[in-house]
Amino acid sequence: MTLFLYVILAPFLFAILLFGIGQQNFKRITLLASILPIALFGYFLSLTPTVINGDVLTSFTEWVPSLGINLDFRLDNLALLFSLLITGVGSIVFLYTSQYLKGHPKLLRFYIFLTVFMGAMIGLVTSNNILTLFIFWELTSISSFFLISFNNTEASSRKSAIIALTITGLGGLALLAFAVLAGELTGTYSIAEMLQSPEVFANNAYTSYLILFLFLAAFTKSAQFPFHFWLPGAMKAPTPVSTYLHSATMVKAGIYLLLRFTPHFNGNESFFIILLFVGGFTMLYAAINTLFKTDLKGILAYSTIGALGIIVFLIGIGTAASITAAIVFIVVHALYKASLFLVTGTIDHQAGTRDITKLGGLRKALLPLAIAGFIAALSSGGFPPTIGFIGKDLIYESTLNASINPTLLTTIAVITNIFMVFAGLIVGVKPFSGSKPESLGAIKKPHFILWLMPMLLAALSLIFGLFPQWVEVLFTHQITPLLTSVESPHLAIWHGFNLILLLSAITIISGIIIYFFWKPNHRKEQQIKRIEYLSPRSISLQFAQLFHNTSYFLTRVFQNGYLRRYIMIILVLLTLVFGIHIFINPRIFLSLKDIKALNWNEVVILFMMLISILFTVFTKSRLTAIAGMGVLGYTMCFIFVFYGAPDLAMTQFSIDTLTVILFVLVVYRLPKYLKLSNPTNRIRDGIIATSFGTFLAFTIIEIMNETPVKSTTAFYAENAYLLAKGKNVVNVILVDFRGFDTMIEVSVLSIAAIGVFALLKLHLKKHEK
Template identity: 55%
Template sequence: MLIAILTGFLFAILLFFGGKKLVNHKLALLPTLIPLGLFVYFVRFIGEVSNKEFIHKTYEWIPSLGVNLSFTLDGLSLLFSLLITGIGTLVFAYTSSYLKGHEYLDRFYGYLSIFMGAMLGLVLSDNLISLFVFWELTSISSFFLIGFNNTSEASRKSALTALGITGIGGLLLLGGGIVLGNISGTYSITEMLAQKDFIQGHEHYILAACLIFGAAFTKSAQFPFHFWLPGAMKAPTPVSTYLHSATMVKAGVYLLFRMSPLMGSTSFWNNTLLIVGLITMVYSAFHSIFRTDMKGILAYTTISALGILVFLIGLGAHESYLAAAVFIIVHALYKATFFMMTGVVDHQAKTRNVTELSGLRKVMLPVAIAGLLAAISNAGIPPSVGFIGKDLIYEGTFHFEHSAILLTAFAILTNVFISYAGYVAGIKPFIGKLPEKFEKVKFPSFFLWFPPVLLGTLGFIIGLFPVLIEKSLVKPILWSIGEDAAEVHLKLWHGITPILGLSLLTIASGIILYFVLKPSAKKEAFITKFEALSPKSILENFNRAFSKFSVLWTRIFQNGYLRNYVSVIILFLIALMGYTLVDGTTYKIDYASFARLTVYEVVILTILILAIGLIVFAKSRLAAVVATGIMGYSICLLFVFYSAPDLAMTQFAIDTLTVILFVLVLYKLPKYLKLSDYKMRIRDGILSIAFGGLISILALEVLAQPVNSEISDFYAKNSYLLAHGKNVVNVILVDFRGADTMVEISVLAISAIGVFGLLKLRLKSVERYQK
């Protein structure tokens, strides 16, 4: 299973070294074999999973911290794995034609492969920390995919917005995982389930739930974090199809589904999801009816569909869980079809504006068929699987124990708007008279029209034969979240029931709305008048205000003078430590307990004081540097006297290097220093004396405390036994504090890359003077 997850990453590495040759015109389809092979691999497990034989694999990673690569293949993770690899196969094939001849096609395939591997790792992870790692990898890879057209400012901005919102969600997920790990003593989701009652009764349950909510809502574009998704439509169509219909945007829904058996069944969990999902689905569906860009329409209906899923999970009933499980499949099929169909229209006709498009069936009939199939499934018209999905949604709301009529009314309203949007995007561009400017539109290649037709057809095959997904996919999903699926039977016809009436009402209302409400630029302009009240505008206004504050703050504190930076830092530390000293938490210093000064110490102390005086009053830079070296060497001698030769040698090496560097840096500067005004020198002197005095008092207080050698004894005893190293300091840095050292090395590496980038920067003469 680990190899399956890493396959995408390994292929991306291979593309890095030989991508141009691997994905040239003749071999552009070659990368499709990667997701296809993984799809076949996961299909093999359908039999086992449908018989409740869930697969668990664990690979040690950081066992000392309870962080392992633990993977679980159950009904929920299998469904998402099949969607990731199955739709991924079609997207890879679609890309070979959509981006044919693109200069960076190999790079695009690399990003897609990394994303695919990250998504597989996310849905298969049983450990919350490893899940977080893959979660962040999906955000990073999606950043590169959304911003693939990096010459476009709009694409770059959309990519940054998406990364910012989902990145915050990743941080919240890490926080939630750590809180749950501290409560339960484990990061394994499976092991946490055994402590469900304890976790829900813990005082930090609400905090953990809020952090999980934040992660899921940002990733799955729930209100008010939804605005990054329409902006992400600047990405190429394969990205929109893969990320924004079937995979990444459903990661938040997956997380809520996965965590519901552990954290669900409480009023806080269920009510929060119900309210947020309800607002999102109605708000976004309403917005979709005013859009004229096909991708914009699909973006808002996607957000609405995600809201429906969150809403259904929030209902927390058996019927709603079943509806959510089926709707995940339904939405993935018809929305991927929609996006691919839209991409073909945009690719061939060079526009996505539905007010300009009509009659395209005459030049791309298969694409028109795909759009019709998607629109029918989206509207829930039989015999599509969308009809089954809509019926189950109404089953979940109509039989809910509280406010059933109101919730059902909101669900109907949402589905009517979504149906209308589906007709506009999937049918309107292909009916009517073909405009003269589109008469020369070329018929799309096989790999552009076949994937959407295949997905659209699957929606009807499954609708006619729902038994295909009943035992193989739907029941295992319910089992994986602890629900009884024995009585689950998916049918296209349930007889004449109130639910059938609600479905017919939705279908009829959607059709009537389509004929009554015509998309136009005027209607879109109307809705944009309220843009100032949208969460996106509010956040942008906050960013502008924060930028102004940052400029003001920078002018005051970050004004380019190093002496000011140091003065502010020292002043803050003086205030902080001074408050500690006067707060009554200090200790009485027993000066009699200290040993008397020796003649060596007195001599070294005298040298130190003289060196400090020379530094302060020297008029020559070289003299000041020499005096600084004298101070360092004097401290080296103190370390030797106090039996710390290793510290003495380290200090000696650092001071020698520092003096040499100072001399090299200051070599070309004027020979003599110009003394600053006396007021500044007096100020700096007071700060220095105050800070030095406080440090001295704190040092004396520390020395006056009883010596506790428990920690040092532990390291001395265990350095060789546990880490097989005789140098205690090295062992502490490399083994006991290995994580800290790794982070420090990472920071140094990132800094080195930044410095290297600046050194390699070659600005044009015009750019050098631009601000």
């Protein structure tokens, strides 16, 4: 389906279009940037009836078929859910940004990165080729890096972006390992076709590795303990970034990955136990941390980690009820958390602070915003009649009917949700209640977009709560059977008086009590920081510092800036390798009968080589040394000619000619004569060079005694023309059979050339030199 492919590629084309508009022109048409996410949301919404009826939209285009990488996209119910969240919340964020960052000198850059990120997320959730999914996965990490470090003049923003990229980059490597291993085991890189090989995931020697790689990818992206610490640091980004990436989309990528591959591991008990443990610990740990934060975005960051832990926890339970609860909670969390982030952004925009100890009484100046925050806080705490209430009930239904210790699981869920009630009230209600501190001064009314966008999201939380059948029809009715092969439970706001209702009441009342009696302040925040050294963040930073110090030491020793030191280290290492091999397993034997008698021309060439080497080593003139090296290179050309390799001779001739010219240009401005090093160094260098040459000669003799294996030679000789249509076997190997090697080499040389060019063009100020 070609239109589907164009829709997926549209954000990247739109980003290029925005780049071409330019910053000055873009200021006048900022709102038009929101057209794309709104149009994409409308497109996916129009496909909803089709997908709900069980149809799956697909698009397949070959990309790199030799590696199994294809533009293979598939829109089923799970992909549709995430696509609607990505484009729906994206539309809200794009509109909100037009006023929140109005007049910012880098506004165009922000929209470009935001658009690329949206496209990467859409590509990720619709990819049916796991290698293509990996490419989009990495693109989300890269684009989020630029968004988190948007305020790049601040060192804290740069550091947070680097930490986020490091952690999610680690997950990206794990995902690549999972993709390659799963593809090799199943014989396909199609995610849908992998389901046809359940034995690979449920009972295989490599299953534990598959689980490890999948979990590393998902846990790093979705901020599960102990990889969670990058998310609070990412709050240095502007509020629209926090709203979009860290509540509704990027952090849900790991959740999507787990949900997508859950059916593959249905027969593996350890898969679900690990999810249950990691998710349960993460949600409880993060929920407790919300008690000690005073920055609104800090509270939201840890409540986000807690919510992600809840979803992982629900997937780990592994029943139809828990999967339904996870799907509903994805929608619940996206709506209330995005709304609360936007409320926080508007408060910061108008009041100039996010410190909860300095906020209060803003309802008079920001009444519409207060209403939006109040509704979002109700959904966050699971108050009726919001969709959050239904989501909380589903969580308790899942834990009460779990197969593993339901009492313990329910207790953990209740404690976590109590703190989530507190966090929602602190962010959505506390800034607007009470009296306004005098330090805030006069608060101006915001542009209507700054309160309308969070109001829309909050209103959806209320509407979906009043009409839960919409969520059921749109998502759970189709997704739960897709993942578990079991019908999903019915969604309703009232199930009568039962234990679940009692637990909900305990949760809400306890959360309200904590809200009124526990007052976050900086003293409590500082007290909890006393044990910060035990946190995964501190341990990771200490390890990073140790790694940095070790790298610095090794660099100072081995990479000291002198080329002769680099060459010396390489030769010493190779000499040790050759020498150890020869002494451990000596197989040096040279039959004089097998050595062909030397011709007079070969004797002449060897004599010329010896003379040129002596001139190069003992001359005091740079130009003479260069000439000696040139003669040595040209004599090698003759050897190639004598032994039937004229193409290599021409290549060697060209390289040596160019090298001589470059050397002459380099030393043109240097003194004419060399200042020779001290005798000790020259003796040392002579020993190293002689030892290396000797052991290399021994190694060559050993190779000559080995029986050559001709299978590789025969393959290239037979297939060079048949497969690559080339008669020069060497060129065919370099360009076709080893094309990727050549491409990488060309890329490395290109990067080096750019670096050299940059250094040549570098103009340092006097104090910088």
